[in-house]
Amino acid sequence: MKILGIETSCDESAASIVEGSGSSVKVLSNVVSSQIDIHRKYGGVVPEVAAREHVLNILPVVNKAMSEAGIKRSDSMLFARNTHIPQREFLDAIAVTVGPGLITSLVVGIETAKILAYSWNIPLVAVNHIEGHIYANFINVIKEDKLKINKVVFPAVILTVSGGHTMVVLMKGHGDFEVIGDTRDDAAGEAFDKAAKMMNIGYPGGPVISALAEKFRVLNYKSEDGRLKFPRPMINSDCFNFSFSGLKTAIRYSLEKDENWKNRVPEYCFEFQQAVIDVLISKTVKAAKKFNAKTVMLSGGVSANRALRDQLAQAVKKYLPESKFIKPDLKYTTDNAAMIASAGYFKAINKKFISWNDLKVNCNLSL
Ligand code: KG4
Ligand code: ZN
Numbered sequence: 001m002k003i004l005g006i007e008t009s010c011d012e013s014a015a016s017i018v019e020g021s022g023s024s025v026k027v028l029s030n031v032v033s034s035q036i037d038i039h040r041k042y043g044g045v046v047p048e049v050a051a052r053e054h055v056l057n058i059l060p061v062v063n064k065a066m067s068e069a070g071i072k073r074s075d076s077m078l079f080a081r082n083t084h085i086p087q088r089e090f091l092d093a094i095a096v097t098v099g100p101g102l103i104t105s106l107v108v109g110i111e112t113a114k115i116l117a118y119s120w121n122i123p124l125v126a127v128n129h130i131e132g133h134i135y136a137n138f139i140n141v142i143k144e145d146k147l148k149i150n151k152v153v154f155p156a157v158i159l160t161v162s163g164g165h166t167m168v169v170l171m172k173g174h175g176d177f178e179v180i181g182d183t184r185d186d187a188a189g190e191a192f193d194k195a196a197k198m199m200n201i202g203y204p205g206g207p208v209i210s211a212l213a214e215k216f217r218v219l220n221y222k223s224e225d226g227r228l229k230f231p232r233p234m235i236n237s238d239c240f241n242f243s244f245s246g247l248k249t250a251i252r253y254s255l256e257k258d259e260n261w262k263n264r265v266p267e268y269c270f271e272f273q274q275a276v277i278d279v280l281i282s283k284t285v286k287a288a289k290k291f292n293a294k295t296v297m298l299s300g301g302v303s304a305n306r307a308l309r310d311q312l313a314q315a316v317k318k319y320l321p322e323s324k325f326i327k328p329d330l331k332y333t334t335d336n337a338a339m340i341a342s343a344g345y346f347k348a349i350n351k352k353f354i355s356w357n358d359l360k361v362n363c364n365l366s367l
Contacts (some may be wrong), residue, residue, distance in 0.1 A: 048104060073079040130167070136332035195269075
């Protein structure tokens with residue numbers, strides 16, 4: 001079964017074709033047109049600018065995804081409903097992100113999906129963006145030229161960390177999610193972005209902070225003398241919730257008091273990142289133990305963080321030796337449409353289609 005995925009919830013216009021069979025999902029194409037360079041000068045995403053860029057980019061991005069997947073179609077098929085063509089030979093469904101996200105951005109993807117589904121006479125699937133991030137873990141990975149099918153055994157506990165969300169999710173089966181932990185204030189990615197803004201080191205903050213933290217780790221890891229120490233908010237609380245605003249305040253006060261901070265930026269990055277990772281891992285392990293998770297997974301833009309990937313893998317090995325750890329391929333960590341198509345495939349095989357008229361934006365959609 002071939003699915004076209006479309007994702008426009010924030011500042012990435014993305015389209016992808018995946019081919020699913022049983023529990024295996026293979027990516028045939030994955031095209032992402034990022035607007036990061038445009039939004040960088042504002043230090044964050046400007047919704048109206050993002051929407052206009054999506055309008056310009058989405059059809060070329062879909063076209064590229066189709067041609068890279070080897071799917072041929074004539075231009076007339078893009079606009080004219082042609083019931084004589086056996087459409088399902090080239091695509092079985094279109095999966096599109098309906099929320100959460102920026103309303104003006106989401107609407108571009110949804111209207112594109114509707115028009116293409118109508119023209120090509122194929123069904124639509126509505127996908128929650130966070131669910132999409134989770135389903136990035138169901139995409140096959142190619143390791144040393146060998147295909148590895150990620151077999152997820154339920155129940156699974158997923159740490160999902162992005163610019164907009166920080167959640168611990170219990171997944172008992174396909175489409176069966178329970179949010180068991182959430183953030184009370186900032187999301188983990190948002191905290192990375194804000195910390196980077198305070199130090200004026202670039203946007204988005206996650207990749208810059210992780211690169212500088214790694215530099216500090218390699219050069220200074222052993223010397224503990226006079227090292228910065230930030231709090232690990234809520235690490236000892238019984239619940240699985242998070243709070244990152246106190247950490248943000250701690251870094252702000254520390255910078256204000258430290259005349260020499262400009263020479264210590266890598267150390268600030270290292271300690272900030274480690275504080276976030278310690279809390280994320282502690283809560284995930286606690287939740288996985290409580291719910292007897294057979295699989296622990298990681299997802300969302302912050303799952304691109306190497307230190308988090310490595311340290312969570314080690315923690316699962318040490319504290320949950322019976323559980324399997326799965327993390328998405330780096331290509332599918334930040335926003336992309338392959339993850340949306342992957343979630344769409346599992347919905348399509350269960351016939352969870354949505355009618356053209358019912359497909360609507362829901363920018364506050366919960367899992
Ligand atoms: O999932 P995503 O692409 O968009 C949302 O759904 O929000 O996540 C973007 C977030 C940004 O906050 C960005 O700073 C963070 O993911 N991020 C990282 C890394 N790469 C991206 N955070 C930490 N380390 C990284 N390497
Ligand atoms: Zn995302």
